[in-house]
Amino acid sequence: MTEKNRIRMLSFSLIFGFFLIWEVLCVLLDVSDLVLPRPSEILVTLWVKFPILVPHIAQTLYSTLTGFVLGVAIGTALGIMVGTSKVAYAVASPLLVGFSSIPKVAVVPIFVLWFGSGTTPAILTAMVICVFPIVVNIATGLATTEPDLEDVLKTLGASKREILVNVGLPRTMPYFFAALKVAITLSFVGAVLSETVASNRGIGNVMMTASSNFQVSLVFAGLIILALLGVALYSLFSLLERRVTGWATRGNDIAMS
Amino acid sequence: MNILNHHKQSTGTPLQVGPSPYRYAVELQSASVVFGKGDDAVTALSPTSLKMDAGDFVALVGPSGCGKSTILRLVSDLIQPSSGVVLVGGREASAKQLRIGMAFQNPTMLPWLTIEQNVMLPLKIVAPFKATFRKDRKGAYRDRVHRLLKQVGLQDFANHYPWQLSGGMLQRSNLCRALIHEPDLLLLDEPFGALDQFTREELWQILQDLYLDRKPTVLLVTHDLREAGFLAKRICVMSARPGRVISDEPVNIPQPRDISMIYSPEFVEMTQGLRELIAQVRK
Numbered sequence: 001m002t003e004k005n006r007i008r009m010l011s012f013s014l015i016f017g018f019f020l021i022w023e024v025l026c027v028l029l030d031v032s033d034l035v036l037p038r039p040s041e042i043l044v045t046l047w048v049k050f051p052i053l054v055p056h057i058a059q060t061l062y063s064t065l066t067g068f069v070l071g072v073a074i075g076t077a078l079g080i081m082v083g084t085s086k087v088a089y090a091v092a093s094p095l096l097v098g099f100s101s102i103p104k105v106a107v108v109p110i111f112v113l114w115f116g117s118g119t120t121p122a123i124l125t126a127m128v129i130c131v132f133p134i135v136v137n138i139a140t141g142l143a144t145t146e147p148d149l150e151d152v153l154k155t156l157g158a159s160k161r162e163i164l165v166n167v168g169l170p171r172t173m174p175y176f177f178a179a180l181k182v183a184i185t186l187s188f189v190g191a192v193l194s195e196t197v198a199s200n201r202g203i204g205n206v207m208m209t210a211s212s213n214f215q216v217s218l219v220f221a222g223l224i225i226l227a228l229l230g231v232a233l234y235s236l237f238s239l240l241e242r243r244v245t246g247w248a249t250r251g252n253d254i255a256m257s
Numbered sequence: 258m259n260i261l262n263h264h265k266q267s268t269g270t271p272l273q274v275g276p277s278p279y280r281y282a283v284e285l286q287s288a289s290v291v292f293g294k295g296d297d298a299v300t301a302l303s304p305t306s307l308k309m310d311a312g313d314f315v316a317l318v319g320p321s322g323c324g325k326s327t328i329l330r331l332v333s334d335l336i337q338p339s340s341g342v343v344l345v346g347g348r349e350a351s352a353k354q355l356r357i358g359m360a361f362q363n364p365t366m367l368p369w370l371t372i373e374q375n376v377m378l379p380l381k382i383v384a385p386f387k388a389t390f391r392k393d394r395k396g397a398y399r400d401r402v403h404r405l406l407k408q409v410g411l412q413d414f415a416n417h418y419p420w421q422l423s424g425g426m427l428q429r430s431n432l433c434r435a436l437i438h439e440p441d442l443l444l445l446d447e448p449f450g451a452l453d454q455f456t457r458e459e460l461w462q463i464l465q466d467l468y469l470d471r472k473p474t475v476l477l478v479t480h481d482l483r484e485a486g487f488l489a490k491r492i493c494v495m496s497a498r499p500g501r502v503i504s505d506e507p508v509n510i511p512q513p514r515d516i517s518m519i520y521s522p523e524f525v526e527m528t529q530g531l532r533e534l535i536a537q538v539r540k
Contacts, residue, residue, distance in 0.1 A: 155359040
């Protein structure tokens with residue numbers, strides 16, 4: 001426990017130290033706040049503008065999470081299809097790799113063209129950007145399931161569905177959660193990206209507008225908000241992961257009862 | 258308990274009195290297995306015939322890679338014969354006419370489930386148990402699992418995860434999982450291979466008790482001649498790859514057998530005979 005606390009302390013010191021050095025360097029080198037505002041200035045801006053920022057935060061969270069949920073749903077379904085059949089895996093691989101190598105920035109204009117600016121392209125961008133890590137991880141998890149474990153169920157006369165539910169999917173959970181943690185941060189990137197390009201709401205739009213008005217500290221305040229939201233959601237999934245896949249990391253806290 | 262009638266009840270067909278509906282519990286008719294095609298083809302099992310009555314206990318011994326495990330995989334329908342026929346309960350193995358319990362050489366416990374949940378798994382999959390699984394898993398089925406775990410001395414480990422148990426304990430759990438759904442046919446693939454001598458002998462006795470308790474048909478694959486001699490009613494010796502059965506002899510010692518028996522002159526003589534036979538076919 002003390003070890004855990006020590007790491008927490010160090011982690012906190014690192015973050016604090018980072019901002020402290022930033023602050024000190026800005027003062028020492030006399031950096032203009034039009035180039036790089038001091039953290040204290042950013043904090044003040046954040047505090048003052050927070051009431052105006054709340055609806056934008058809500059908007060970005062809404063786009064991100066909706067896109068994320070859709071992406072996970074589609075990714076899971078595709079991953080199961082591709083992962084349970086060797087043929088499907090081989091056939092679909094080139095197309096999937098092709099899709100996943102497209103820079104997602106490039107699809108935003110297309111979504112805007114189709115759906116106009118606003119929430120829809122943000123949700124769709126968040127979705128497409130997180131589908132592929134999910135598909136790849138679920139497919140890998142299923143495809144690498146030990147045949148021995150499946151044989152146990154096969155000798156009992158289990159159906160394909162029973163094998164998937166009782167062996168394939170639980171076995172895939174560590175992969176799935178690893179993908180979720182990547183996907184949630186990617187969804188943020190997607191949503192904000194789309195907001196900067198084509199939207200009049202959301203943190204991305206706030207930052208874009210602020211930068212064209214030279215409100216540099218507001219741009220940085222937006223960054224801080226994004227970082228905080230990212231950390232919060234990432235932690236949420238880490239917590240869930242430890243609950244669900246403790247067996248894979250031999251989590252003592254749940255196993256020993 | 259009459260195994261056949263018991264089986265009939267379990268599949269829901271009318272209870273039949275009189276001669277059993279099938280001649281043999283397991284019957285291989287010149288079954289062979291070839292993996293691959295053309296020049297790459299590997300014969301894992303030459304045409305092999307084998308018959309087992311219901312309630313029989315047959316040990317398959319032979320040199321490594323002779324196709325012993327292949328026979329088990331045929332009977333459990335994990336693979337299909339390239340030629341010949343494999344009948345289980347009088348029908349093709351794929352018909353799953355008999356309720357099968359199988360223990361592999363690796364314990365293959367699912368790492369995300371506790372020992373209790375692992376042992377209970379067959380009750381979730383196999384009819385008729387699965388019909389009431391949701392209702393009984395916290396009650397009747399749990400009691401059933403705990404009774405069996407107690408029989409093998411694991412009553413205190415029901416809520417542990419597989420990685421918290423030793424190799425011997427995992428093999429006991431493995432045995433429990435193969436038996437929990439009262440199989441008509443028990444397939445054991447070197448289940449005690451990786452254990453020390455003492456644990457192994459202890460598990461032999463546990464297996465003998467469990468066998469005499471329910472009298473399923475048992476097919477045991479093993480390298481250990483003493484294990485075969487102690488447990489089985491019949492010992493089949495297989496030739497080197499590609500294997501076939503070259504000797505099929507009964508073990509004429511009444512059951513239950515005592516572990517000290519394996520040091521008796523008759524027993525040593527029998528295992529010596531088997532040993533020489535296998536040494537010959539290895540060449």
